[in-house]
Amino acid sequence: MAHGHIILSAFFFNPQGDHRMSWRHPRAPGREILDFDYYRDLVQAAERAKIDTIFVADHVSIWDSVKSGVAHYANARLEPLTLLAALAGVTRHIGLITTASSSYSEPYNVARFFASLDHISKGRASWNVVTSAMEEEAKNFGRDGNIDHALRYERAAEYLDIVKALWDSWEDEALLIDKESGYFADPARVHAINHKGPHFRVRGPLNVSRPPQGHPLIVQAGSSEDGKNFATAHADAHFAIFSTKEDGVGYRKDINERLARHGRRPESFKILPGILPIVAGSKDEALERQEYLQTLLPDQVGIDLLSSWSGLDLSAYPPDGPVPPLPDESTFNGGHTSLNRVRQWAKQNLTLREVARRLSNSGSVPTVAGTPVEIADQLEDWFVAGAADGFNLMFPLLPEDWHAFAEKVVPELQRRGLFRTEYEPGTLRDRLGLPRPANRFAEQRDNERAVS
């Protein structure tokens, strides 16, 4: 790896933590989730620990495809672009990653938001490009249902290209602000982009000058085929999910092959698998804490989730009874992965409640639980083996798991020389060892000059 340090990104979607029901935990925040102070404290703690980035995920809807979700799921939250902008004003070093949907927003607006966040933060902005997969989201934006999967990614590629062109529409030397001559900008270096594609038409130029990073860092999350192809063509970093070191090494190999097809080198692309870190006095204590979180799942939500994943109406079945016969895969319309996981557990004679609780855990993201030394051992192991450039830290319970990691695991990694003890100067890209992208319009002119 070109970069000598583990990259650490502190994640949340639910501000109460990544377990679906952590909001019920006695030590989870209550109404503080609507209060800026809660987030300032979290992020300033991460900055004290020299963590690379925070990553705030996002959806453009509540979750209510399962009816009991409205009552029992923590659906209210702050909008992350406004939140990160506010956090930019009270931090100095930490990177600020958030999600914006290429399906349900306008490229000109999103280009401005991230360009502006990059200026306000002096080069710390990063955009997690998502295509938005939930039915609930589609219905908030004039649609009856989701956009087709392949089409979503086709639109995303065009969208991202427009946004990058808009970020380039002011060359770095375009801004003159020459009071004497009256030239605010060099008109030869400010470009209309005149994009006319199958899905978008955008004239430009942007009304924000080029961001400090050239392009705010582009990240992509999720390991579907389309997702991986999109990421290796267009992104700088990738939030992946795999559960063993061996899978991680294989994953990197696969990604490198995809990168090569786009003429890219492995160093230009950072892979950050998600982990659920639980710092505890011992492994047993950590597992106890995880099991406690599972008990917080209301039976109703568990049954509703199971109903939706098995295609059966299970509402009349007793939660302590067995799982009834499941539909045959060949005639099943829903997700086969979930169905098969339910089937496996049913075979082990687990009750409906027990299966539901297992399903409520964060899928295939591996738990890394134990003492600070044990956790550091595993992170070092994955990092040194080339299975990960760093980690997306998906804390089950906030704020305490976040603080425990920052205060106990980070010093252990620093002791081993695996993590910085001071922030390096420069932008987020500089710190991750990623080059500042060339400007397409400047390149074009250079090429034309070379030809003529």
Next chain:
Amino acid sequence: MAHGHIILSAFFFNPQGDHRMSWRHPRAPGREILDFDYYRDLVQAAERAKIDTIFVADHVSIWDSVKSGVAHYANARLEPLTLLAALAGVTRHIGLITTASSSYSEPYNVARFFASLDHISKGRASWNVVTSAMEEEAKNFGRDGNIDHALRYERAAEYLDIVKALWDSWEDEALLIDKESGYFADPARVHAINHKGPHFRVRGPLNVSRPPQGHPLIVQAGSSEDGKNFATAHADAHFAIFSTKEDGVGYRKDINERLARHGRRPESFKILPGILPIVAGSKDEALERQEYLQTLLPDQVGIDLLSSWSGLDLSAYPPDGPVPPLPDESTFNGGHTSLNRVRQWAKQNLTLREVARRLSNSGSVPTVAGTPVEIADQLEDWFVAGAADGFNLMFPLLPEDWHAFAEKVVPELQRRGLFRTEYEPGTLRDRLGLPRPANRFAEQRDNERAVS
């Protein structure tokens, strides 16, 4: 007036000041306009002076319908929602108004941005609803040209109604966060809005709980017929333009009649006319400063502006020569108001350059220039006569005109008992004496109960 104090709102679109060319002034900021510190200093100064709000205007394009605009106009700026969110984190009292376009954004996204800004700022967010009139803007959002004027306002009314419904989609009592029972929300108080209108379809509910103000303050700017009708039907405050006290008194009367048609009382609607305040040792000194700003207009921009406003190509004419014969109004396709202003000045034998410089001033917004006492006299006069509830302070040159007003005029108004000396507790609405809007879904249920 129900409200005993003058309302003061400190405005900018160009962060260098409201004169089109103030960026060239030796004391105007240079690259600081891209730096958060510049804005923090401005806003904290306004907060020390107990000013009610800042108002950051916005367009979703650069200005280049006049070709020389790219070279000579200050087209690069920060995006205001991210800027205001960052400012929310470093202020405690001041209201935060910015523009979002109902023509070029999605209601679900805009509802979230302002709801979130209202939470982050503890009830200080305000949305200036605009329909976006520039051709340059339309072309950044998939269109060949502007949306028809009447249609823009029809869409805006539907859009605003959706946003308000989304803000109501979580009733105030909806958020339970009851860890014991597992009820995060009361499902009877979280509402899909299921909007299906001529221009938008939005299901809801929002994924942000109800903002502290119920609805962030709604403002509308600009005095066209459609604008005034829209404002009196839907807004809480109105940025108007008129030039004399008598016009202001007549304006209030006209507005009150429109309000009455919607069953609204005058006190529910605040009128803030724009003024250009210039604090100086004397009136003469103030006028000298204004004339100096006019000399900063590059001849090329002046000629281009005049060409566009007169429908003639004036590029071959000498700037020091007279204005050539102007087109007849009956055959002229452009704006008749601008054409007639050019004609009047041409009749006074002004040169092309002189006419252009006059046109570059901020149209019909009156300059209020003089000593702090003289300025306070005029504000008091308008306020007491009922011509204004307060003022939109459009400073010609930033940051100095802003600081001079805060440090010299505000104390004079305070001495006269016309302006607060401490912020009252509560939200922006509380401070302006505007009630917190009722929740439409709660009202609906109450009505249904009353009937049954």
